[in-house]
Amino acid sequence: MSFYIGAMVPCNSDKPPRPQDGADCARASHRMRLLASTVEYVRRNKTECVASFFSAGGSMLLSFNGEHVKFAWVLFFVSNAMFVGMAFRKRLFGFLALQAYFTVTAVIGLVNYF
Incomplete structure (x- = not known):
């Protein structure tokens, strides 16, 4: 049995799970951009x-x-x-x-x- 977290698709092989296309990836990408912009703001100010x-x-x-x-x-x-x-x-x-x-x-x- 394989375990997966968040936007990952379960697979039955030894390869790591691949990201899922769609809304989950868009939300994760948005969170990463938000985190990056927050870090940049703190760095500048x-x-x-x-x-x-x-x-x-x-x-x-x-x-x-x-x-x-x-x-x-x-x-x-x-x-x-x-x-x-x-x-x-x-x-x-x-x-x-x-x-x-x-x-x-x-x-x-x-x-x-x-």
Whole structure:
């Protein structure tokens, strides 16, 4: 008995299964293109992606409301500083003003908790 996964056609030989024609292959191809475009986006926008990661980590820490909540402000500060650099470099001045304001609130949070 042969086993097959996803879009593979079962066969009763020692050869590996061959891809199936049709919708399953189109979906798999679409997923691969989507993954490749995501990887390319992250490669081109490292600062934005890392800053978003730090921001998400800070909000997660803040939502737990435990003893480590003070470190959320550190993550927010790092994230906002990275976003300020990115906004300045890309000349997104509205976004720059917003991130400068968020950086000030992160500094206030740091002062209050430490």
